[in-house]
Amino acid sequence: MEKTETLEYTYKDFASDQEVRWCPGCGDYAILKSVQKVMPEVGIRKEDVVFVSGIGCSSRFPYYMDTYGFHSIHGRAPALATGVKLANPSLSVWQITGDGDALAIGGNHFIHAIRRNVDLNILLFNNRIYGLTKGQFSPTTDLGQKTKSSPQGTIDNPFNPGELVIGASGHFFARVADTNPKLMQAVFKEAAKHSGTSIVEIMQNCVIFNDKVYANYTAKENRADHIITIEHGKPMLFGANNEKGLVLRGFKLEAVTLGENGITEEDILVHDAYEEDNTVHMMLAKLKMPIVNGVIRAYKDDTFEMRLKKQVEEIERTSKFKSVNDLFTSGETWEIK
Amino acid sequence: MGTTAVQELDKVVIKFAGDSGDGMQLTGTQFTGTSALLGNDIATFPDYPAEIRAPQGTVAGVSGFQVHIGQTHIYTPGDQPDVLVAMNAAALKANISEVPRGKTIIIDIDNFKRKDWEKAGFAEDPLESGVLKDYHVIEAPITSLTRKALEGLGLDNKSITRSKNMFALGMVYWMFSRPLDYTERFLKDKFAKKELIYEGNVKALKAGYNYAETIEALSSASTILPADMAPGLYKNIMGNEATAWGFLAAAEKAGKELFLGSYPITPASEILHEISKHKHFGAKAFQAEDEIAGITSAIGAAFAGDLAITTTSGPGLALKGEALGLAVMTELPLVVVDVQRGGPSTGLPTKTEQSDLMQALYGRNGESPVIVVAAKSPAHCFDMAFMASKLALEHVTPVVLLTDGYVANGSQPWRIKQVEDLDDIVPHEASKNMMNWQPYERDTASLARYMVYPGMAGYEHRIGGLEKDHITGNISYDPRNHEEMVRIREEKVQRVANYIPDLEVQGEESGELLVVGWGGTYGSLTTAINQCQAQGRPVGHAHFSFIKPLPKNTAEVFGRFKKIVVCELNNGQLVNYLRGELPQFDYLQYNKIQGLPFRVAELTEKIADILAGK
Numbered sequence: 026m027e028k029t030e031t032l033e034y035t036y037k038d039f040a041s042d043q044e045v046r047w048c049p050g051c052g053d054y055a056i057l058k059s060v061q062k063v064m065p066e067v068g069i070r071k072e073d074v075v076f077v078s079g080i081g082c083s084s085r086f087p088y089y090m091d092t093y094g095f096h097s098i099h100g101r102a103p104a105l106a107t108g109v110k111l112a113n114p115s116l117s118v119w120q121i122t123g124d125g126d127a128l129a130i131g132g133n134h135f136i137h138a139i140r141r142n143v144d145l146n147i148l149l150f151n152n153r154i155y156g157l158t159k160g161q162f163s164p165t166t167d168l169g170q171k172t173k174s175s176p177q178g179t180i181d182n183p184f185n186p187g188e189l190v191i192g193a194s195g196h197f198f199a200r201v202a203d204t205n206p207k208l209m210q211a212v213f214k215e216a217a218k219h220s221g222t223s224i225v226e227i228m229q230n231c232v233i234f235n236d237k238v239y240a241n242y243t244a245k246e247n248r249a250d251h252i253i254t255i256e257h258g259k260p261m262l263f264g265a266n267n268e269k270g271l272v273l274r275g276f277k278l279e280a281v282t283l284g285e286n287g288i289t290e291e292d293i294l295v296h297d298a299y300e301e302d303n304t305v306h307m308m309l310a311k312l313k314m315p316i317v318n319g320v321i322r323a324y325k326d327d328t329f330e331m332r333l334k335k336q337v338e339e340i341e342r343t344s345k346f347k348s349v350n351d352l353f354t355s356g357e358t359w360e361i362k
Numbered sequence: 363m364g365t366t367a368v369q370e371l372d373k374v375v376i377k378f379a380g381d382s383g384d385g386m387q388l389t390g391t392q393f394t395g396t397s398a399l400l401g402n403d404i405a406t407f408p409d410y411p412a413e414i415r416a417p418q419g420t421v422a423g424v425s426g427f428q429v430h431i432g433q434t435h436i437y438t439p440g441d442q443p444d445v446l447v448a449m450n451a452a453a454l455k456a457n458i459s460e461v462p463r464g465k466t467i468i469i470d471i472d473n474f475k476r477k478d479w480e481k482a483g484f485a486e487d488p489l490e491s492g493v494l495k496d497y498h499v500i501e502a503p504i505t506s507l508t509r510k511a512l513e514g515l516g517l518d519n520k521s522i523t524r525s526k527n528m529f530a531l532g533m534v535y536w537m538f539s540r541p542l543d544y545t546e547r548f549l550k551d552k553f554a555k556k557e558l559i560y561e562g563n564v565k566a567l568k569a570g571y572n573y574a575e576t577i578e579a580l581s582s583a584s585t586i587l588p589a590d591m592a593p594g595l596y597k598n599i600m601g602n603e604a605t606a607w608g609f610l611a612a613a614e615k616a617g618k619e620l621f622l623g624s625y626p627i628t629p630a631s632e633i634l635h636e637i638s639k640h641k642h643f644g645a646k647a648f649q650a651e652d653e654i655a656g657i658t659s660a661i662g663a664a665f666a667g668d669l670a671i672t673t674t675s676g677p678g679l680a681l682k683g684e685a686l687g688l689a690v691m692t693e694l695p696l697v698v699v700d701v702q703r704g705g706p707s708t709g710l711p712t713k714t715e716q717s718d719l720m721q722a723l724y725g726r727n728g729e730s731p732v733i734v735v736a737a738k739s740p741a742h743c744f745d746m747a748f749m750a751s752k753l754a755l756e757h758v759t760p761v762v763l764l765t766d767g768y769v770a771n772g773s774q775p776w777r778i779k780q781v782e783d784l785d786d787i788v789p790h791e792a793s794k795n796m797m798n799w800q801p802y803e804r805d806t807a808s809l810a811r812y813m814v815y816p817g818m819a820g821y822e823h824r825i826g827g828l829e830k831d832h833i834t835g836n837i838s839y840d841p842r843n844h845e846e847m848v849r850i851r852e853e854k855v856q857r858v859a860n861y862i863p864d865l866e867v868q869g870e871e872s873g874e875l876l877v878v879g880w881g882g883t884y885g886s887l888t889t890a891i892n893q894c895q896a897q898g899r900p901v902g903h904a905h906f907s908f909i910k911p912l913p914k915n916t917a918e919v920f921g922r923f924k925k926i927v928v929c930e931l932n933n934g935q936l937v938n939y940l941r942g943e944l945p946q947f948d949y950l951q952y953n954k955i956q957g958l959p960f961r962v963a964e965l966t967e968k969i970a971d972i973l974a975g976k
């Protein structure tokens with residue numbers, strides 16, 4: 026949804042009077058703050074914003090936003106949010122979800138919301154664990170990881186959310202770490218601006234049940250070399266001094282160092298987030314080292330609501346029935362005197 | 363019409379049966395339409411093949427259409443046919459046990475060759491074996507006569523053969539003195555761009571009519587005079603269509619857009635189909651990815667201010683259970699339609715049953731009261747869809763509307779309503795000048811909360827599935843608050859009794875026996891009670907459309923009778939609900955669980971037994 030108008034809000038206007046009840050040190054706090062900070066810049070009136078969630082630690086989120094909110098049931102928020110948006114397309118609808126909520130119990134709704142491309146902004150807090158139920162593995166838990174419900178280690182393969190989103194014909198996918206508020210805000214703003222379903226995966230740390238799951242990427246000493254932040258139209262560079270980059274070798278992305286083996290900046294891939302073909306986006310989403318942050322895919326297309334509107338106008342033009350009363354008296358009728 | 367005197371009949375039941383490719387549904391609806399225009403009262407029921415792609419000529423592939431017309435009031439499609447049209451051996455095999463001896467069977471002998479009757483599962487040639495000896499059988503070479511009649515028209519063989527249903531229809535038209543013009547008009551419209559096919563069909567129709575006259579198919583043609591129906595404009599309507607229209611009317615009356623979230627399921631899908639056609643009436647038909655998304659999308663739409671509904675059948679209601687609980691907890695207006703079919707599990711998808719009542723009342727976790735209402739007949743689906751919407755919006759609570767496969771697929775004349783004839787619907791909403799509005803503040807009379815919708819500035823609030831404070835709606839784990847909220851949610855539903863009509867009694871107002879039913883058995887029970895009364899067996903009949911809450915005068919009505927028998931197409935669901943709600947009465951019960959409606963004869967026999975003290 027394109028919004029240009031800037032309203033006189035500060036982030037405090039978006040904080041509700043409810044006490045925030047996540048564990049101290051939980052990554053959710055930083056995400057909440059970033060969302061509250063971004064809202065005034067998105068330029069939507071508070072009363073036109075709806076936060077919808079399912080069940081899980083992250084799904085408490087709507088209570089903390091001073092907007093309209095609906096804390097629904099486990100996994101079903103994409104469908105509920107779709108209903109809100111279709112009932113009133115002028116609303117800005119956000120869905121807060123987690124890896125269990127979106128990818129396990131709600132997997133079906135998640136992929137179908139994406140497929141339809143309703144204008145929803147979905148923030149997926151991926152901590153790769155079940156927090157609220159106290160420590161079972163989730164669909165994104167690393168293979169072999171020991172948890173309460175996998176004391177010998179998991180034996181099921183994890184989902185990569187980006188791969189799933191793009192595979193479900195997703196038009197917008199971004200990834201960001203909860204340790205990077207600046208990028209979170211930038212990416213949330215892009216998601217809000219994108220018309221269609223936007224998914225932002227947030228690498229979120231659960232201090233209690235899966236602490237440091239992303240430390241290999243987000244720890245100060247690792248960040249520069251293990252995360253690449255990409256931006257549309259810019260070469261895909263990373264490293265403390267942007268001395269590394271991504272190139273395409275055959276059908277694979279490869280991390281290279283400039284100056285080594287004759288590599289120059291010319292050889293580095295330039296990011297095209299708007300490209301319809303998702304092949305490179307898929308490779309970026311799947312890359313494990315470095316992991317890709319930023320807006321990976323932002324392909325613009327008609328939304329479900331736009332198509333619905335067109336269809337309604339078409340029926341209006343062609344239908345024999347101009348009113349419900351017309352319909353009721355249509356077909357063969359007879360009069361009894 | 364020849365010179366033979368035309369015999370007047372009170373009513374007649376005709377069943378058209380043939381292979382699923384033989385066009386029997388069309389034939390049946392044509393007979394229905396023609397008779398409706400003549401002013402008869404009508405009820406119809408289609409009998410679709412059990413399997414979609416059953417082999418041709420087998421019993422599994424037989425498609426039928428039963429129509430009951432009368433000059434007196436007709437409440438059911440009829441127990442048993444007076445005339446069976448069997449287009450092939452399988453159609454005879456599938457239906458003969460339903461036709462009482464002495465009645466008329468028209469058969470197309472062209473499809474009764476050895477291979478035909480073997481395929482149909484007859485051990486011997488039915489024309490020889492004597493199975494037809496007690497019937498008035500009209501053996502007509504329908505297929506070959508149709509071919510002959512259409513010779514030289516330039517139609518291909520397939521189109522010629524396909525016209526044989528019109529030949530059969532023509533015969534029946536003669537037998538019951540029906541004019542051909544309605545069907546001729548219909549064919550002209552249908553084949554507007556296929557002149558040759560139109561001509562072929564009309565030729566076949568007329569040939570059939572003339573043939574019946576020539577052979578004097580019945581000793582004389584009969585007729586059924588117009589029924590004595592309330593004045594007005596009528597049309598024939600199917601139950602599912604009426605349900606869809608009731609919602610369209612309710613949305614318009616409430617000044618709201620309609621949102622339907624639904625997943626296809628037999629026998630409810632036609633409601634989704636019908637609303638999908640009329641999106642320009644502000645009716646958003648959303649085909650969701652599953653039953654759960656059907657209801658949760660509707661809940662989202664209700665929160666955002668639409669008249670929100672979801673439609674399904676039994677298995678779907680089971681899937682929606684958790685979300686329906688969410689609508690109870692958040693107190694949102696929502697209508698769930700369950701077109702009941704035989705269960706449990708996949709059960710009998712194309713057959714009827716009343717076995718979801720307990721599920722509708724109690725099939726959720728926690729104390730989870732909803733309003734439960736039911737439709738009595740195809741046309742009554744319109745009224746109940748409208749009423750369910752009104753109650754949901756005015757009382758801010760979910761409503762379950764129960765119909766069933768029998769009512770949903772059946773049709774009857776509907777006295778056309780216009781939006782301005784209907785009751786007002788006033789959604790229970792916060793007004794702009796309400797001071798210090800709180801999400802769970804209530805109307806003191808109805809206990810309904812005041813809705814506000816996203817987009818209204820200054821009313822931003824959060825709701826959800828966690829227990830909430832009884833005023834602010836904030837999460838509350840306070841034990842006393844929880845108990846209070848449980849009681850309020852129940853009381854709110856009970857107070858709906860102040861806004862619904864009293865329970866009416868037909869037949870005797872008091873006395874020996876009260877026959878109690880609910881929903882789709884209305885037609886069978888009414889016919890049975892009328893017959894009992896006519897035979898001098900005094901009984902009363904009370905039929906529930908409002909089940910939770912019960913009408914306020916229910917106990918008073920029950921108290922007027924010595925005996926009460928509750929008749930249901932299940933193993934005793936309403937009766938056990940009544941035993942819980944009104945334990946001061948003794949209840950007899952009569953249950954049928956065969957996927958079929960009650961037969962009038964079964965009911966009258968049961969009633970006679972009870973009256974005789976058996």
Ligand code: SF4
Pocket residue numbers: 046047048050051052053082152156157230231232233234
């Ligand atoms: S359990 Fe983990 S995810 Fe949940 S609030 Fe605590 S730290 Fe956050």
